[in-house]
Ligand SMILES: Nc1nc2c(ncn2[C@@H]2O[C@H](COP(=O)(O)OP(=O)(O)OP(=O)(O)O)[C@@H](O)[C@H]2O)c(=O)[nH]1
């Protein structure tokens with residue numbers, strides 16, 4: 541029998557009779573793979589899910605703990621999603637006309653992770669501003685950020701980037717590693733403890749797969765050595781989307797999680813426009829469009845001259861032109877708002893704030 545605690549399960553309340561708890565390790569179309577005390581089972585959502593769930597966000601995804609009705613002869617049924625302690629989501633455009641911002645759904649891509657490894661490569665296109673963006677995302681996710689600077693073997697003198705990161709974010713641990721030489725990997729073992737779950741966040745090509753492989757192999761080798769006097773084999777099964785490292789920690793690697801990494805690829809617009817985004821927090825309305833709203837801090841700053849019109853314009857242009865996923869969301873929402881406001885301006889024949 542498998543102890544679900546090894547998969548990070550914390551039993552908050554007793555499992556009702558007739559149900560077993562499990563953790564989702566894989567999701568393919570509508571079919572889930574769930575690890576339970578009975579082993580790995582195949583499951584689908586109970587029909588009731590489709591009627592009672594109000595947002596897409598409440599659909600279980602890889603990393604989720606669920607209660608299911610176990611069927612030893614076939615497909616089990618997922619009856620309940622248990623509370624999440626962390627999550628990453630992204631906008632989902634599948635099957636929707638891109639022009640309608642309201643049809644963009646939130647799609648959850650990984651849940652219940654303890655650590656987020658913000659992975660950045662030392663040798664190629666290193667940018668602290670990008671790390672900062674990932675850090676913001678991570679802090680919203682509920683996971684604990686750890687910065688991993690990869691490919692140290694290709695950047696023999698990494699003291700400058702390392703110092704830059706340490707200075708910018710003194711409160712976040714930073715590790716320099718090389719998946720090829722193994723440098724620094726031991727230092728990650730404090731996070732890779734049994735039952736802990738990690739996700740990797742970083743651009744394509746920074747070395748996430750290599751790091752995962754290195755962690756798998758490194759540990760497998762240690763385990764092999766241990767096995768010589770302990771004939772019981774250890775659980776080293778790899779799932780396609782939730783990997784159990786031989787150390788007993790897990791890594792979630794879903795396609796959606798990979799796509800999320802692209803969010804940071806825009807050279808850190810936010811980091812370059814901190815002053816502008818800071819203003820947004822001071823607007824009277826949370827959903828302020830900074831066009832004609834009363835109590836808008838952006839309009840006020842433009843009026844009193846503390847925000848240069850060119851700077852604001854540049855921000856808008858960058859936002860608009862940005863091709864990456866998260867900004868596409870904002871772009872669509874902005875565009876919809878813009879069209880609405882143009883329509884309103886036409887109606888009232890009142891110029892308002894011209895962009
Ligand atoms: N020299 C060196 N090369 C590395 C290291 N880690 C990764 N690479 C190389 O960098 C390239 C990209 O590595 P991946 O691990 O595929 O990067 P990834 O982040 O998983 O990329 P995606 O799969 O596109 O998201 C490969 O050619 C790797 O061999 C390292 O520590 N040292």
Ligand SMILES: [Zn+2]
Pocket residue numbers: 820823824828829830831833835836837838839
């Ligand atoms: Zn505003």
